[in-house]
Amino acid sequence: MNQWKNFSKGLIAENAIFVQVLGMCPTLGTTTSAYNGLGMGLATTFVLVMSNIVVSMVRNYIPDKVRIPSFIVIIASFVTVVELTMQAYLPALFEELGLFIPLIVVNCLVLGRAEAFASKNTIWSSTLDGLGMGLGFTLALFMLGSVREILGSGSWFGLKFIQGDGMLLFVLAPGAFLALAYLIAIMNKFNRKNA
Amino acid sequence: MEYFVILISAIFVNNIVLAKFLGICPFMGVSSRLETSVGMTGAVAFVMVLATIVTYLLQYYVLNPLGLGFMQTITFILVIAALVQMVEIVLKKVSPELYQALGIFLPLITTNCAVLGVAILTIQGKYNLPEAVVFSFSTALGFGLALVLLSSIREALDMVEVPKGMKGIPIAFVVAGILAMAFMGFAGLV
Numbered sequence: 001m002n003q004w005k006n007f008s009k010g011l012i013a014e015n016a017i018f019v020q021v022l023g024m025c026p027t028l029g030t031t032t033s034a035y036n037g038l039g040m041g042l043a044t045t046f047v048l049v050m051s052n053i054v055v056s057m058v059r060n061y062i063p064d065k066v067r068i069p070s071f072i073v074i075i076a077s078f079v080t081v082v083e084l085t086m087q088a089y090l091p092a093l094f095e096e097l098g099l100f101i102p103l104i105v106v107n108c109l110v111l112g113r114a115e116a117f118a119s120k121n122t123i124w125s126s127t128l129d130g131l132g133m134g135l136g137f138t139l140a141l142f143m144l145g146s147v148r149e150i151l152g153s154g155s156w157f158g159l160k161f162i163q164g165d166g167m168l169l170f171v172l173a174p175g176a177f178l179a180l181a182y183l184i185a186i187m188n189k190f191n192r193k194n195a
Numbered sequence: 196m197e198y199f200v201i202l203i204s205a206i207f208v209n210n211i212v213l214a215k216f217l218g219i220c221p222f223m224g225v226s227s228r229l230e231t232s233v234g235m236t237g238a239v240a241f242v243m244v245l246a247t248i249v250t251y252l253l254q255y256y257v258l259n260p261l262g263l264g265f266m267q268t269i270t271f272i273l274v275i276a277a278l279v280q281m282v283e284i285v286l287k288k289v290s291p292e293l294y295q296a297l298g299i300f301l302p303l304i305t306t307n308c309a310v311l312g313v314a315i316l317t318i319q320g321k322y323n324l325p326e327a328v329v330f331s332f333s334t335a336l337g338f339g340l341a342l343v344l345l346s347s348i349r350e351a352l353d354m355v356e357v358p359k360g361m362k363g364i365p366i367a368f369v370v371a372g373i374l375a376m377a378f379m380g381f382a383g384l385v
Contacts, residue, residue: 021364024223025308029216069276072305076269084265102268102315106308108220173214174379177372185365 006125010132016109017140017180018187023109026100027141028176034157037145039093040100041138043082045131047104048113050078052130055118071114072105079104109137140183147179198329201322205333207381211309212341213374218309222342223367225300232346236339238300240332242282243310246275247331250314251324271314276305309338344374 016022023044030040054074062070083101086094094101104110113133118126149155152170154162169175211217221239225231250271258264283301286294304310313334317327348370357366 021223022220024219025216028219069273072272072276073269076272080265080268083268099312099315099319103217103308103312105268105272106306106311108306111306169376172379173216174372174375176216177368177375181361181365181368181372184368185360188365189360 003125003128007128007132010129010134010136011139012136012191014133015136015140015187016133017137017144018184019191020109021184022112023107023137025103026107027144028180030097030100031141031145031148031176032096032152032171033149034142034145036093036096037141037143038138039090040097041134041141043086043097043101044104044107044110045134045138047075047078047082048110048134048137049127049130050081051075051110051114052118052126053123054078055114056121056123056126059119067119068111068115071111071119075110075114076105109133144176144179144183147183148175151175151179198326201326201329202333203384205330206337206340207378208384210337210341210378211313211334212338213371213378215312217312218307218338221303221307222338222345222371223364224303226342226346226367227349229343229346229350231300232339232342235300235303236335236342238304239307239309239338240335242275242279242301242304243313243331243335244328245282246278246310247314247317247327248324249274249278251317251327254318267315267318271311275310275314279305309334341374345371348374 010016014020017024017027026040026044031037051071051074055071058070058074079102082104083094086097086101113130117129121129146156148170149157151167152172152175153168154160154164154166167175170179205211209215212219212222218239221235225235253270253274254267258266258270263270279301283294286301313331317330320330322330345367349367352366352370361369
């Protein structure tokens with residue numbers, strides 16, 4: 001039961017984007033389409049799970065004073081893994097996401113989970129926590145990407161269902177801020193009802 | 196002339212926050228008061244220019260000759276983290292007043308993606324060293340401009356009745372969206 005909670009809290013109740021408002025840069029920068037949002041979310045999830053596992057494995061051996069730099073090195077190693085793998089197998093997606101792949105290193109969500117959860121809990125709990133948080137993040141990115149793609153270019157996963165361009169504003173920068181503002185407001189309402 | 200183009204482009208046309216979506220966390224986090232925004236801008240400008248110079252030299256004189264390009268991400272983030280730490284220690288000794296003003300913002304800068312972002316963009320943009328310095332400094336100015344604008348508006352928003360669900364973060368994002376729209380007016384300037 002407790003383990004299930006470690007996993008499920010990241011999905012809705014403590015959702016990284018809608019509730020904690022962490023990791024905003026990739027959220028806004030990469031969600032021009034549902035596919036890009038999904039790709040970015042899964043890349044971050046991989047880094048999050050792997051860094052959580054390693055951090056919780058070495059948590060008893062790292063002196064307290066140097067723990068933040070050590071966490072950053074661990075995270076940066078996995079980001080490099082993702083970067084090189086993506087470049088080799090998904091070059092088109094890699095081009096689209098561009099700068100935001102190396103920037104997973106400074107995603108406050110990843111370091112936040114390492115510091116707040118993985119450095120205090122067992123490997124198994126940390127894995128579930130990373131997976132839950134990562135999937136919650138992916139879900140939010142996917143929703144935002146879908147909204148922006150449907151409104152902005154009238155398509156979903158590249159499948160066009162209206163003629164012409166749609167509201168271009170939503171693909172451009174201001175649309176990202178506006179779409180996210182309204183998604184958070186809707187989630188606020190939903191969460192308050194549940195509570 | 197060349198430098199002027201870089202300056203205008205980095206501040207207005209490709210504003211780091213409103214057009215490139217970097218540094219959103221401090222943008223949202225510290226923008227509720229005007230005073231803290233100014234302090235944050237000072238700290239970011241300082242670290243950003245220093246970090247760009249150091250990472251630039253590392254990339255061209257260490258990583259490239261040794262064929263270690265794939266180590267870029269790890270090296271840069273470590274350099275930035277160490278630099279922030281060093282700046283903090285030096286400031287504390289040399290200029291306690293400045294440390295008082297910028298101190299609390301410094302630790303936050305390590306995870307400010309704008310700093311790492313600019314370091315990588317400098318390499319990707321193939322700037323030479325003086326251009327890189329101008330680019331990083333003007334990017335920091337652009338960050339400051341966006342931050343000061345948003346925090347002034349948010350201070351004024353305190354006195355307005357905002358719908359319940361939109362309070363706090365959502366309304367700040369709406370304001371940022373409108374600001375981004377305004378900044379799109381600069382497109383095509385250079």
